[in-house]
Amino acid sequence: MTRFCSFASGSSGNAALLSCDDTHILIDMGISCRRVCQCLARLGLTPGDLTGILITHEHTDHIAGLATWIKKYRTPILCTPGTALQLEYRLAGISELLHTAEPWDPVYVGGPFTALMLPTSHDCAQGCGFGIQGPDGLLCVYTDTGVLPDHRTQAYLMSSDMLVLESNYDEDMLRSGPYPFALKRRILGEEGHLSNDTAAEIALSCGEIDTRTILLAHLSKENNTPQRALETVGAPLEAIQWGGRLEVLPRYDMSPVYTMERARCSE
Ligand SMILES: [Zn+2]
Numbered sequence: 236m237t238r239f240c241s242f243a244s245g246s247s248g249n250a251a252l253l254s255c256d257d258t259h260i261l262i263d264m265g266i267s268c269r270r271v272c273q274c275l276a277r278l279g280l281t282p283g284d285l286t287g288i289l290i291t292h293e294h295t296d297h298i299a300g301l302a303t304w305i306k307k308y309r310t311p312i313l314c315t316p317g318t319a320l321q322l323e324y325r326l327a328g329i330s331e332l333l334h335t336a337e338p339w340d341p342v343y344v345g346g347p348f349t350a351l352m353l354p355t356s357h358d359c360a361q362g363c364g365f366g367i368q369g370p371d372g373l374l375c376v377y378t379d380t381g382v383l384p385d386h387r388t389q390a391y392l393m394s395s396d397m398l399v400l401e402s403n404y405d406e407d408m409l410r411s412g413p414y415p416f417a418l419k420r421r422i423l424g425e426e427g428h429l430s431n432d433t434a435a436e437i438a439l440s441c442g443e444i445d446t447r448t449i450l451l452a453h454l455s456k457e458n459n460t461p462q463r464a465l466e467t468v469g470a471p472l473e474a475i476q477w478g479g480r481l482e483v484l485p486r487y488d489m490s491p492v493y494t495m496e497r498a499r500c501s502e
């Protein structure tokens with residue numbers, strides 16, 4: 236059985252765990268090493284149980300715990316070549332742990348899992364989302380992007396069984412909110428973050444195909460609320476009588492453990 240659990244989600248830190256049997260893949264480490272260890276312990280795991288770490292991009296809310304982690308544990312780290320360069324600038328001793336793959340090049344990440352880096356449009360060196368294929372289906376994690384960069388990415392997300400999708404801001408709240416103009420423009424721009432409205436469009440296209448679980452991620456603290464995100468993304472899904480599960484990942488706390496089932500295979 237494949238399990239997914241978010242440890243934290245939002246601009247104050249992102250980390251999540253994908254597991255199957257003895258394989259445990261951490262996706263981003265934007266919370267402290269100590270908090271990662273605490274979350275692992277709550278799942279009955281130790282740092283040595285981690286098979287690998289996938290990093291989406293070099294922004295602090297995705298790598299904050301790495302500096303301490305790599306001093307203690309020698310876990311392999313996978314990211315794009317552009318992100319790898321940025322990590323080497325920032326973190327001494329990380330080079331020998333780094334493995335890289337270009338977007339769309341399938342890469343084996345351990346146990347039953349193979350990953351694809353999905354291109355994003357974000358103000359970083361070479362950010363990516365992840366499509367991770369395992370025995371119980373495809374998990375896509377897609378955050379920190381201003382837009383969907385191309386049709387291929389959209390089509391790929393639509394083939395996910397479980398989708399972790401950024402739903403960063405409500406456009407009205409952002410426009411009328413306290414952020415300075417330049418920051419508003421950055422977030423709204425093509426290299427910023429996904430709005431609730433855009434997430435709703437993506438979620439609808441996925442729900443229309445066969446995605447059974449959609450988890451909204453990386454919500455802004457100032458420009459969104461979980462309720463607003465759920466309403467905006469949920470309304471069009473309700474209209475098509477989608478029978479799947481739509482939830483918001485907590486900002487600071489661990490999420491429930493979501494399981495992936497072999498729904499398609501058993502039909
Ligand atoms: Zn982020």
Ligand SMILES: [Zn+2]
Nearest residue numbers: 292294357379
């Ligand atoms: Zn970012």
